[in-house]
Structures are given as structure tokens and as C-alpha cells.
Amino acid sequence: MRSNWFCPQNPPPFRLAWSVVVCLTIGLNTCGCQKIESNRVCLVSSLPRTGVSRQVSDEVVRGIRLAIDEVKEKAGRFTLEYRDLDNSAAASGRWTSEGEAANARMAVQDPNVMAYIGTLNSGAARVSMPILNYADLLMVSPANTAVGLTKPGLGLPGEPNVYRPSGKLNYIRVVPADDLQGPLAADWAFERGVRRVFVIDDAGVYGRGVASLFADRCREQGMAVLEHVSIDPQAAEFKSFVGSVMSADPDLIYFGGSARTKGGQLARDLVSAESEAILLVSDGCRTKAFLEAAGAASLEGRCFATSAGLSPEQADCNEKLLFLRYRQKYGTCPSNAAIHGYEAARLVIRAIADVGVKDRRAIVESAFASQVDDGVLGQWGIDANGDTTLQEVSVSVVRGGEFVHEEVMSTAGIGKKNGSR
């Protein structure tokens, strides 16, 4: 009696609360194809499907669907089922680690899932790699470029083994890592006679990585790196910051980052401050969104972008099968994102078809062994770390409101320069 003098509320609502939780549990257990089906194979992709990255991830998904479409949803004796998972949340329009981890666990626990295509952001990959690795599930990334994910001794201490708790490898990426793009961009700038560079990045994994690699290569080349600054990707505009850039008076301004992290805004402010310096951006900015935000007209002929592999515009749109199909399906040329998605999906489908049994380990191995000859990006394979053997970087310039292919750089150059020092 006395006990409830102190608190005049009564417990029943508790049962209500718990029962709500339970109802959710029961109501939602139906999702995810749980029963093992002998001739069906699930293929999941985990990309940010809402918010700022929507455009890019849409293109990746188009590529994947195209690849599946090509083989009429058949991989060997299996029928393919593709599930396009979202790893972003409503509140913040960007990828969330919760979403990524949940997707990875879903894939791991579903016996039909044989491959996991993702992720778009290297940060997200850091979340799902250990989970998938424990379960030996093949993970193919169409967009991760952070060096540490695969290459031993290049990233943070302990990378990449911290992502491989089981000791085996299961992660493949079809896009070259930053340690290709950054240095090659520097070489390109050097050959153009640039001597004073101002390096800017978006404080992200990708941007920071590629920018510092670019800066280091510049120093090796003997160019003067005036400053290396990180911008705040949340800021609305960079007027005052651009002022300090101008006062340094560089020949070339390098931006490591993407259109999602205010690359366009930065370019716009730089131009409106009437800087004569040429602008060189990494492949994250090689998108329509970037041009829209920056105002393509103002960048005409003075903004260059590097991108891994051969650039799509180089091969004109009717040459390759992919371009044909993509054209007739979506009316535009596929962007790099779409192409990488397509390649990733093709790699996976082949691996599954070759193995022919639902054995995750075997599929991983055959994927590692695979060798692509008729790739859209040229000929390439997978090396021991799970990296693509692709070694070209193509530089393109803004002309007529879009990126036009300029030239191809290749690591042969790096080898030569190293020899000379």
C-alpha cells in the first residue's frame, strides 16, 4: 500500500509498450527470403538510395540491373534475384552505419545471398567488411577508392587486416584506389608545366586521401604545394576561403572530393573570384551534379577531371554493347558510376555461373581468379589484394557544358619517374 504512495502511476502501460515491440517483431519477420531454394541466388547491393547520393547510386543500380538483364537473370543454372538495399536514413540524407551494418547482417544471414555489391562510400565499406568477411560472402565494390581497404602498409596502421578477422579475403573492387589517381593527376599537372599548386579536400576519407597523395607526388616532382586545406562540406559558400586561395596565387587548384561535398560550390566561388588558375578535380566531381552546381559555362576549358579507367566519352556511345543498351534504356550515356556498377555485377554473375554451386567460399575464389577481356574499361583482372589491375587514369576537360575526354595517363609514367630519382 505504502509503496505506491510515492509514485501515483500504474504499471499496465508497460505491458502495452512491450507488446508493441513484440507486435513489430512478429509483423516484420516476413522480410528477407529465408528458405533455401536450390536454384535461386540472391544478389544484394547496399547503396545510399535517399538523399544527396541518390543520383550516383541510381546510376550504379542501373548498371547492375543492365548486367542482370543482359544474362536474362540467369547465372549458370541459377535464376538471379537482385535486391537493392538502402543504407541511408531519412533524418540525415546520407549513408548511416546502422543501415550498412543491418544490410550486411541481412545478407550474411540469408542463405540465398551469394554476393554483396557495395558500397559507395569507403566509410560504409569499413562497417560491412568485417561482417561479410566473417561469413566469407563475396563483396564487390563499384566505388570504394580508399587505399587502406585493400593495400597492406599504405593505409592506417593495421589496415587492411583489421577488416579481415577471418584471415581470408573476400573483398574486391573494380575501381582503382586513390594511390593511382592522385599521383597520376600530379604527373599530368607537372607535364602541363604547373609549378604552384593549391590543394583542397572535403575532409572526407576519399577526398582527403586522394588530395594528400596528389600533394605528396607534387612535392616529389618538385612543385610547390602552397597549402593543403580541408573545407567544411556543410558550409553554404566559400567566399571568404576563396579569398585566401587567391592571395596564394597558384597555377593550379586541386580539389579532392565529390559533387556531394560541395565541389561544385567551391568551383563556382573560385570562378566568380576570377582566379586564372586551372582547376583539377578528382573523379568524385566528374558528374552532372558538379557541373550543375558549378555552372558549366564558367568552367569552359579550364576545369579538368581525372577518372580511373578509360573515360566513357572516349569510346563513343554506339561502340560497346553496354552503351547501346544503356542508351536505349535510359537515353543517356552511362556515367562512370553506372559502368563500375555494371562491371561489378558482371564479375559477380560470372563467378556464380562458373562455380555453379551455392558455396560462398568457392564463389569468392573464382571471383578473385576472374579475368575480364571485353570490359568496358578495357582489359583487367583482380590482383592478390582484391584490387583491379586496371592502371589507366583518363583526364577530361569541360567542353560545351560536359566533360570531354582529354588524354590517358598510365602508371608507366610513375615507374619512369621513380627510376630517374
Place this chain on the structure above:
Amino acid sequence: MLALAPWFYPALAGGLGGQMTSVLIICIAALGLNVMVGFTGFLHLGIASFFGLGGLFLAILTVPMNPLEIGFLPAVFVSVGLTAAIGTLLGSPTLRLRGEYLAIVTLGFGEVVRVLFLNLENVTGGTQGLGPIPPPGSGIFVTGIDLGREFVVDSRWFYYLSLIALFVVVLLVRVLEKSALGRAWIAVREEPLAAATIGISATKVRLSAFTIAAAIAGLAGCLSVASIGTTGDPNAFGFNRSVAILCAVIIGGLGSIPGTLVGVTILFGFDIVVIPSVDSWMQRIQGQVFDVSLFTLGSWRLALVGIALIVVMRFRPIGLIPSRRFAAEFQESKQ
């Protein structure tokens, strides 16, 4: 019954379990916020920053990138303690402020913490976050199976862990509410003047609530970070998260524990669990259609959540399961 549910539904072992886990974890954080907003009646817009701080400390203490790799449990205790300490330090100068001003200060603190997360890259890992965090059971082998592997691969383990933590926190909060301290909180909320004239120092009382809220949120942060395996993108600890948790608490019913649980379950269950599963379901029925730009709930998430908030507040302004105290107070204020 709830505890047994996962065994019956193997789907919980997969993504769904992970999503449910994060809902439970947010329930914990929301209970912490409820101590501040519900009991002492002060608007607190920065709870997510404490959530993040707890997780960050855990990560710093455990990840293999850092030299000091102490075990999971001690790390949890240390980081909860640190979070509480930071809460006290922030609270002591600011808690004399009036309602709106305090709200803005907490908001500002949240933003400052987020910016620190983003900018102190060497400490926090910047946007990429710190990780992977070794799971609780790593290295412990029970009958040949590595517990760590189980924790990582099968989300049911963390589901249980957070369920237990939730029960503990619920009990703690109930005990506090019935204690002398709890009565002091409610006195300050209901009649600040009278509370002051009977010698309750509003600042001290609020400070205690603030600290406890910080500690609980820190615990939630630890669990979330551990279950995800990395601290992830610091922007997840920003204003949006704080506000979402606050909304959950308010639509649940201020000052009532079951209300908070229901609020979080509805709001975050909707956002984290329902929408993704509905989307994947819609994809499966539209599997043949190859056009990617088909209608997904995902692109309308924000609007749906917003409308849900508006509607609930329109028809249940005092929340879904208000505490009897709060209802009575509302009656009082009406006449």
C-alpha cells in the same frame, strides 16, 4: 515473450535483428533524455552528442588502431563515466539559463561536439569514424565457436545485450523517479518558484538530471557503436538525431517510461524498420520492372515521419501514454 521472439523468427538474426537492436538502443537513449525533459521539464536538444561521446570513448579505448586496447566491459564503464563527467562540466555553467536559452546552448553543444568529431581526425577518425571495434566476446571460444564471430555475424546477441541494458535502465529510472531526487525533479518542473522557496536549488537538481541523462545516453552510444562495429559518420550524432529522439519522447508522453518506449518504437521502428522492409517488399513484387526510378517510400521518408509527428501532436497533444502526473498538470494549466 519478447526475449524469446528472436528464436522463433530467424529473420531477426539478419538485418531485421540489427534494426530492432538499434531501436532498442535508441529506447535507452530516449529514457535518458526523458529524465531531463520529462522529469525536470527542460528542453534538451543535444542528447545525441552524448550518445556519440559515449560511443567515441568506447571506440578510442578498444580499436586496434589505438595502442590502449582494453576489454569491452571496462571500456563501457570508463566511457560512461567520462560522458557523465563531461555532462556535469557542461551543465554546471549553463543550467542557470532560462528554458529557451538552455535549449539553444544544448543544441550548440551538440553541434560543437559534431564539429569536433569531424575535425579532430586523428582522434576520432573524422568522417570515416573509428573501427572496426572488436565485439564483446572476441577471442573467447565456447565449444569451438568464436563468440566474437557470433556477435558480429548474428545480430541476436546484441539484441539480447541491449534488451538487458534496456531493462536495467528502465529499473534505474523508475527507482530514481520514486526517490527523493526524483520528487525534487518533479517539484522543479511543476512549480519552480515554490520549489525554490522550499530550498530546492533548481540548478543542482537539474545538473543531476543532466548528468544522469548524459550517462544513460553514453551507455546507449557504447552499445550502438559496438553493435555496428564502428563510430561511423559523426553527422549521425548531430542535431537531427537529437531532435528525432526528443520527438519520440514527446509523442510517447513526457515523463512516462512506457510512453517513451512506445514513442521510440513507433517513430524509429517506422524509420529504421518499417520503411526499408516495405521498400524491399515492394521491390520483390515489382521485381520484373527494371526501371530503378520506381516509387520508393524511402524518398518520402522525411515527409512521412513529419506528418506522423504532426498528426500525433494534433490529436494527442499530451502524448500517447502520458504519465498521470503530466496529464494532471496539463489539466491544471488549462483552467
Place this chain on the structure above:
Amino acid sequence: MDVASFLQQCGIGITSGGFLGLIAVGYTLVYGTVGLIHFAHGDVVMLGGCLSLAILSFLVPVPVDPLTGCLVVVLAAACSGLFCGCLNICIDQFVYRPLRNAPPLSPLVSTIGVSFVLMNVGLIWIGPTDRAFPEIFLETTRSVGGFSIAMADLLVLVIVVPAVLCLYVLLRQTRFGRSLRSIAAITRVTARSGEAGKLVIATFFLSGFLGGVASVAAGVHATTINYQMGHQMGLYALTAAVLGGIGSVPGAIVGGLIVGLIRAISVAFLGPRWAIASVFLVLIIFLAFRPQGIFGKSKTRGGQR
């Protein structure tokens, strides 16, 4: 950093502070009358920006000479001002009015809900990425003396200064303004009771209108807008309102200028990434010394709640 560039930073700070102040006035007016922190205000402003983007890119596809530019922009400002005002009124009538005598925190949740909805509308309207404001002037900068003034900043002044003057006249000279100030001075109970309903509507319209005007200024200043812009500027403006003492209109303007200055200077000295943090740190320290803001009235009777 030499004097010229420092002055330039101050100029940028003042221009950005100008429209931050206008938005802050929106917060402060609504708070003064119905005692509500109108979290959706920033997103209303964002929608106004979307509208003005549409208008401008329709009217000036190619850069024009300064005079026409100014006229067009003022026109756009007026349009989006009206739009935001009406939007604000609708929000108030349909969402907030039913909650006039609900417990204090419930309307707050509705404002957050509204802001989510508006943000999503913006997302559908202009898409997830940044959208560029059209170039309005042929010459982007004009160098006066040592340092160059961006035409955009001049344009911002062209928009903001008259708005502030009109606001001053409105609040000082008209009956509406006097009754508004009286309400802000007395408790808000009068505003809740039906007889002041008209006043509340007028307030919401005014705050919305100022927001819309400010949105154009913001767009011209930042030269791009995106659907999360509202959230960002909302935070700054709310800070400005609180710094100036929430409920006082001149306080909001002054607070806006201060916030803008802090922001620009911290960007110049500490780098762009520390802008938000430094603004909020200054706020926290300032409130420790003067808890009621610059122009805020301190409550005599034990000031809780």
C-alpha cells in the same frame, strides 16, 4: 592577414549577417507572440529560395546590367516573400493553432514535423544536389580601393537594407507594430485568446515575408541552394535570435550581424570547418555573462521556465 583582407572578411560577414538577421527576426517575432520556437522557419526560407531560383532562372537566363539585375532580384524577393508569408500563415492555421493551449513542448514537435515535411518538399522540388543560382551581373566583382567588392554582396545589401528599414518603420510607426510590441511585452496569453488571432496571422505573415526576402539574399550570396540549406541557416539564425535576446527584434538584427561576423572571421582565421563551432562557443560564453541575451529582459521573479 592584412587589413584589407580583414575588412573584406568583415564585409562578407556583415552581408551574410544581414539576411541571417532577417531570418532571426522571423524566429523572434513568432516567439514573441505565440511563445514558440518555430523550427520549421529555416525550411520555409529554403522553399522561398527554391521559388526565387525558379523565378530568377526564368527571368534572367543570361547576365544583365546592374540596374535591371537589381530590379529583377527585388521582384523575386517580393514574390518569394509573399509565398513564404502565405506558407507560414497556412502552417500556423492548420498545424499550430489547434495546439495553442497544449503543453509547451507539443507545438515544438509539430514544428519539427513541419520542417521535415518542408525539407522533403524541397528535396522533391530541386533534387538532392546543390542548384546554382543564375549569374545576374555581367561583372561579378568590382574593385574599390584596395579590396574588391563582389556585386553579389552589394545586391544582398540592396535587398536587406530596405527590408530592415521597412521593418523598423512598420514596428515603430504603425498600430500593428505597437500592438505587436505590447503583446511581446505582456505575456503571451493574450495572443492565445481569440481576439489577438489577427495579430498572430499578421506576425506569421511578416516573419514569413522577411524569411522569403532573406532567402533570395542568401541564394545570391551563396550562389547555390540545396534542400538542407534551411536547416543550416535556421541554426545560425536561431543562434542570432537568442544571442540578441529572443523576443526582441533589434536584438535579432544585431545578433544576426554578430553571428555573421564571427562566422566570416573564424572562417578566415581558423579555417572553414570551425565556423559553426566558433559561433556556438561564443554564444555559450556570452550567455554565461549575460543570460538574457543582448536586448533581452531579465525576469525579476526567479526566472525558471
Place this chain on the structure above:
Amino acid sequence: MTHRENTKVSEGAVLSPDIPLLSIDRLTVQSGGIPLIDELELDVSAGSSVAIIDSGRGSKAALLDAICGLRSASSGSVRLDGRRLKQGFSAKTFWGVLFTGILVGLLCAAAAVDIDRLWLAVVKRGLVVDEPFTPANFGRRLRSYFRAELAIDRLAGNWRIVTADGREVLAVRRDLSEARELRNQMQAAVTARRTGPGVVPDITDLVGDANEPQRELLLDETTLDRLAAGKRRIRFRGWSAFICGLFLGVGMSLAIWQRGRRSPEVAARAGVARTFRSPRNFPAMTVFENILVTVEQGIYRKSSAWWPHINKANCIERTEELIRSVGLIDQSFSFASDLTRYEQRCLGIARGLAMDPRILLIDEPADGMNTQQQHALAGILKDVCKGVLTLVVTSAGNDPVALICDRTVHLSPH
């Protein structure tokens, strides 16, 4: 201003000649320039009871507010036992202020020396060149950071020679030993430059010639000077930031303390209890809780312990006793908001008593009561407080409650 006083000798009245319990000295309270109370003089001796009678509303409440610290007087003073109801600058305050100051100072210093870079230099770099994380190494790296010595860092296979804070990259080498050697040379050069004239090592191989500047790094004079100045700069930054932070923190905490000095809590701790005319009970608490919370606070107030132990049973005893004494035993578990006006007032008085204060200020107990309720209240006050504790009652006229007091004071602004 005149006070018409008529003291009537009533039985049991304690007329104490020594210093009065409550003494009000030339108290003036204004609201918006209008004086509510003007130069009021009033002494209340311990155990006596005073009725303050005034027809107007504001001034009585203002007086009580001024006494219990809800409203600050524009001039004059209120003393309890000759002590002002103000928080003094105790040792506790001092240590608190100092602690805050040092804390803020440390934060500022951390920001100034860039805690992030410090972490990089002390923790991360050790792992890069994988040396064990021992206290010795830790200390060494810490020192070298504050000496602004050059360090070796790695990025994607390149070994880079960087300044201690890693901001400036001086050279990039492909293998570690080469980098180490180069770093040592450069460090030697920098130290030599710092320590000024003395043995200057041959640094010509560091200063590449201008004709072929591309490959070899340039460590020209200005760079050398900058690096040499590094130590002084970082120390200066750290200390100056610490000092500024110290002052800032002390200033902040002093300002806050100053604001909190004259607050109702202080008065309450000193033993001044007060009831309100609109009885400010805790509406959503039961009568029982209303009194219980007050009782507990009373105990907290009295005990000097940091975390005083509360004997629950005693609290409940006392609470029930109080409830009985004001005759609310039947309503003890109903919410305060459900009580009638009379009962609420009783509850208010009971709460006042529950603090067992030294002096109890009751604001217009008779207001809005019919006569027998007034008599009932008078009765309660009489047998509960009379002679036991000091009582100040305000009222609008000579109602029964006012009549039980030893003397009445009319404050009438003319």
C-alpha cells in the same frame, strides 16, 4: 513614511529585548520606478508574530518576495539574526571558481597546441613506425612535440619528413632508413639554427642549388628560421592560451556565482519559509508527496553532509503528522490540483511548516476565504505556530488570522 503600530500584550507573547530574528532596514522595493515599499523599517523578534496589513495587493507580496529573495530590493537590507540573506564567498566557492578557471585554461591550451596534432604525434606516429607504446616512448614523443622537432610520418608507402604538427611536409622519401637519416640531418640543422652561433653542421646538401631545384628539397634560410622558431611558438601559444582561458573561466564562474547570490534557495537554507497567496503547491503531486518532498528538502538543508542520508520512516512520520495537523488526512492521496481553495491554502501552510523554518511568511491566508474558514485557519496557525516559530502574516484587513498576531503593522503609502 509613518507606521502606525499598536502592540497589544497577549498571553505567551515573547518580547525579546535582544537582537531581533528578522530585521528589515530602510527597505525600498520598486517595480518599474513605482515604489511598492518605501524605506520600510521592521523588526520581528524571535517567537513573535506580526501581521502586515495593507489594502493594496502588490506591496505586501513585494515585501515577502524581497525578504525571501524572489525579488531584489532597490535599496535597504534584510537581515536574519543580523546576517544578510546573501551567499558569502566561501572557500567552496573559491575552489570551484579556481577549478573552473584551470579547466577552461587547459581546454584553451589544448585547442592552442592543437590536441589533434598532439594525438597524431604522440599516439599515431609511434604505431606507423611500429614502436611499442610504452610510457617512455610516450614521454619522449610528448617532449619532442613540445620541442617542435621534425618527425617521420607515412602516407601510402611514402615516408615523409614533417614538422611536429604534421602540417608542413619537408621531404618525401621512398624508404625509411633514407628518410630517418635525412630527418636527423635536418633536425641537427634546425637545432643549430635555434641554439644560434656555435658549431653549425654542414647543411649544404640540404640547401639544394637554385639551378636544378626540381628534385632535391629546398631547406632555405626562411624555412630553417621558421622551423627553429617552432619551439618558442608552440610554448608561447600554449601558455598564453592557458592564461586567457584561466581568466575567462574565472570571470565566467564569478559572474554566474554573483547572479546566484541572492536567490530564494539561500533564504530557504537560512530558514525562511514562505507561502503564496495563490497557493503554489505542486499540482500533479499528491498532498502526501507535496509535504514529503518539502520535509526531505528540510532535512537536506539542515544536514551539512555532501550526500545526506534520509531516514524514510521518519520523513513519513513527520509528513503524516503535518497532514493531520492541517486536517487534510482524508485527501492525502489526491492530487493537489483537485483540492478546494481552502484545502490548498492549508496544504501551502503545511508545506511551509514542513521545512521547519525559523520564520514563516504567510501571504494573505485569509484572502478569498469565508469567515469560518478564516477562523479555522487562524486556529491552525494559532496552535501550530504560536510561540513556537516566528510568524509574519500579511492580510488585507483585520481578519481573524491577523488578529492572532502579537502586533500589526500597517504599511500605507500615502
